[in-house]
Amino acid sequence: EDLIGKHKFRYGQAETENQVGVATGLAYTTVGGDTLQIEVSLSPGKGKLILTGKLGDVMKESAQTALSFVRSKTESLGLDANFHEAHDIHIHVPEGAVPKDGPSAGITIATALVSALSKQPIRREVGMTGEITLRGRVLPIGGVKEKTLSAHRAGLTTIILPKDNERDIEDIPESVREDLTFKFVSHADEVLKIALEGGGVQ
Amino acid sequence: EDLIGKHKFRYGQAETENQVGVATGLAYTTVGGDTLQIEVSLSPGKGKLILTGKLGDVMKESAQTALSFVRSKTESLGLDANFHEAHDIHIHVPEGAVPKDGPSAGITIATALVSALSKQPIRREVGMTGEITLRGRVLPIGGVKEKTLSAHRAGLTTIILPKDNERDIEDIPESVREDLTFKFVSHADEVLKIALEGGGVQ
Amino acid sequence: EDLIGKHKFRYGQAETENQVGVATGLAYTTVGGDTLQIEVSLSPGKGKLILTGKLGDVMKESAQTALSFVRSKTESLGLDANFHEAHDIHIHVPEGAVPKDGPSAGITIATALVSALSKQPIRREVGMTGEITLRGRVLPIGGVKEKTLSAHRAGLTTIILPKDNERDIEDIPESVREDLTFKFVSHADEVLKIALEGGGVQ
Amino acid sequence: EDLIGKHKFRYGQAETENQVGVATGLAYTTVGGDTLQIEVSLSPGKGKLILTGKLGDVMKESAQTALSFVRSKTESLGLDANFHEAHDIHIHVPEGAVPKDGPSAGITIATALVSALSKQPIRREVGMTGEITLRGRVLPIGGVKEKTLSAHRAGLTTIILPKDNERDIEDIPESVREDLTFKFVSHADEVLKIALEGGGVQ
Amino acid sequence: EDLIGKHKFRYGQAETENQVGVATGLAYTTVGGDTLQIEVSLSPGKGKLILTGKLGDVMKESAQTALSFVRSKTESLGLDANFHEAHDIHIHVPEGAVPKDGPSAGITIATALVSALSKQPIRREVGMTGEITLRGRVLPIGGVKEKTLSAHRAGLTTIILPKDNERDIEDIPESVREDLTFKFVSHADEVLKIALEGGGVQ
Amino acid sequence: EDLIGKHKFRYGQAETENQVGVATGLAYTTVGGDTLQIEVSLSPGKGKLILTGKLGDVMKESAQTALSFVRSKTESLGLDANFHEAHDIHIHVPEGAVPKDGPSAGITIATALVSALSKQPIRREVGMTGEITLRGRVLPIGGVKEKTLSAHRAGLTTIILPKDNERDIEDIPESVREDLTFKFVSHADEVLKIALEGGGVQ
């Protein structure tokens, strides 16, 4: 019911301050790119994973993969090794009526999770996109041009992209590219260093 | 079987007194706006969430998001941090045979939940609509005109709307607008302050 | 296999004595009204709710709503506050091969539940129909004329109807109406007072 | 794969001795009547109910209803009140590839359950058919003529039928009727008295 | 992907030595008979039953029935009465991409289960087919001729068939029949005596 | 969304160093062969198995079969007999948006599992394909030519194939075959000896 009206083409805007548990991803739809917020909330619980925001199966699996990556890295990230058993983890992606799918939010989900667990704020000027694997490899994604344009429009200034997408930025207009800092990464550890205030270590 | 007959177009009416665990939302259908009651009931239990009232998937996810928001705010709201584990929570939206969907009841569900948990009555003259995110952000919704007309018809006098819907009220006839107080909010904390007798704090 | 034969149009008949855990509801189908029995059985268990009788989703949700209403009222009803955790509750609606749906059995289910829990018999001459909400509100239903005719045919003499259906009884033939006592209710507490031998309190 | 060949029209035959946990039901298909065996097996467990034999939803619900009836009658039947929590209960209806549905095996399932729990053998000459309700009422079923003919062919001599099916036996040929003893029942307690060696009490 | 190529019509071959937890069944497809291996593996666990090998619903129910039969016979089989609660049981039927269904592997599954639980090897020259009921009855199956030919081709020499299939062997060519020993059984206890090295008792 | 663009035909490349918990499988699609990585991650947990990477039912069953094989071999592999109960096991196959199915990754999954559990690295030059059974038998698969060409293209030098696929390598061009060492195996124990640095024993 809420999808009709003036707000249909509402574009994302950068956060006004660094926040804990909220990372900015870049999405790619048939009508162009957009930014999206990945929100993570922890509550005392028993290890339940709640995924909401009309997410497709691939995106849900991507969230599980990001979570297992973080769970396997608790020691090097300075996190409680048993956080999973003592908390319920809710990952939500507004806007709730807009269907979302694909693996390209993998590193964004991992970043929001580590932020929520470590209480380290995420730099508000950073947007990112990239598939994550279970061991933290960052795999290339599609729609680099459209995603980057939407990030620029939203006021983001640092863009994290997979190393294997490096050649795609030649498609982005010079006038946009000069406003942005691109970070090309091959592992999620690099993403955490760039996006988190504390660099992902405690 | 019960959907045919004289009562087909029964419209909502404001409660006759302030109540605990019941908030008034505004809905938008193809044939116009309507008010709906969000009822929340707590019973001794083990953290089970029961959602009834022929709710679609987006509305169910919206209820989960509202609940996680409340669970993450127990401290500032003065609620028991472990309420979730000691209670089963039932959220029901009459009328049970009418299908309902969409994210716009998010803040209404959050308000009914906090009322039920804190035993603070909800002001009977308040109607509201707005999507909620996991951290309590209030996102804009559609159908402001129709929703407001139905709230007016039901006898409500205070209407809570998302900040990003402020410009939509120019579509509402002057004769209706003058009877109503509009509250434009960007965070669920503001909703609780307006709608709950005690302002959402204990 | 059992649906073909002489018994196809078997109509309900009033119980021959007051019983515990069995309430008489009024149903409305495309070929007219009928009475149905709501049976509730408790066994030592762990809080499992079993719903049988080819019930549709709306009717199942209605049963959950009726149960939560009863669970939230244990104190005022003089019931054990933790009955839910120590028992499995089975709600069955014969005849098992006949599909049933809709919210109008809500107050009937609530009555059968309170009878089974309190061991108070239900008055055999009482038939009822009405949607229940989580806080016990009784909402109007359809098919008042057909339902009342079937109740009359079954030998019932007291009919409980929602307050908002009061004007519908003008459609019922005078010759039938004069045999019946109508009770118009707006809350389930009134239903329990009328239908249970002990008036729903212990 | 196993449904083709010489055995396609294999008819049931009466057991050669009284057995524990196996009751003989009467079924009715588009090509005539047949007998079927309801087998019940108990194993040390945690209250799991396993239903096999390609049973349709109505028949599965009928089995749950029969089980709840037995669970609510443990005291009068001399059974352990907590049997349900200490055992897994498996109800199987051979032949495994033949689909079965409908409520008419209700009293047969209840009888096999009580036999397995009480270790009382079931009289081998008894066949039965009837829907069971949660409080043990026996409701009428269809196909009385075809079911009785198949029972006769199988060598059964005592036929238990619902009271409300009494008039249906006038359709059965005199030559068959004279070989059979009919028992018309309105409650499952009567079924247990007739079918179990010990009459269903210990 | 793996179903295309030279191996499409790979036929089964008898094991080269007696093995624990692997029984040889006989299957019947539209293109003829084949042998299949039923593998059973036990691991320390909590009573979970895992069924793999692209099994249809009837075959899955058949496996559950075989397991319940074995669980109800622990005493006479000399097995630990509580094995079910202390182990997870995995039943697999290679080849994993080939769909399989029907009840005729019942006795084969039971034999593999008892072998795995008792550590008694299964005689490598034995092939078998037959539906099992909850109390161990062996019911007739189809495709005796095709199944026997495939067993012969695989090098098996002892064939266990249901008693009620005895007349079907007249369809098997004399030249094949003379190479084989047929065992006709009516109860699973007989199967265990023939197929297990130790005869199914300890 | 991520499936469109320059990276559509990205082929696999051998790892740059030996790794723990990552094995290289060979896949066969309608457009040719490809390599894929099977990643295994262990976290403190309760025995949950998580399977991601858009896997079809046959591949999921294959993963369960590989896991049960490893669970039944803990003693001979020098693994903790109860690892399953103390850990959650996540098996992921990038790329997350590409559907995968079939049983031919069986031995690859088993190898990655044993590597993750024993912390023994997997030789980076080894690629493998073969269905696994519950007792570790390796069954033949399809697409040997296409799979081998993709392994060669990715820089792998040792190829593990099922014994029953030995004759298929005559289809591979001589110029490719001379660069590769083929290992033909009939049991998963042989796979572990070849692929793991420590030969699968501790």
Ligand SMILES: [Ca+2]
């Ligand atoms: Ca947007």
Ligand SMILES: [Ca+2]
């Ligand atoms: Ca610029």
Ligand SMILES: [Ca+2]
């Ligand atoms: Ca309404």
Ligand SMILES: [Ca+2]
């Ligand atoms: Ca006015």
Ligand SMILES: [Ca+2]
């Ligand atoms: Ca009726």
Ligand SMILES: [Ca+2]
């Ligand atoms: Ca009259």
Ligand SMILES: [Ca+2]
């Ligand atoms: Ca038959």
Ligand SMILES: [Ca+2]
């Ligand atoms: Ca005769």
Ligand SMILES: [Ca+2]
């Ligand atoms: Ca084969």
Ligand SMILES: [Ca+2]
């Ligand atoms: Ca010969």
Ligand SMILES: [Ca+2]
């Ligand atoms: Ca690839």
Ligand SMILES: [Ca+2]
């Ligand atoms: Ca070469």
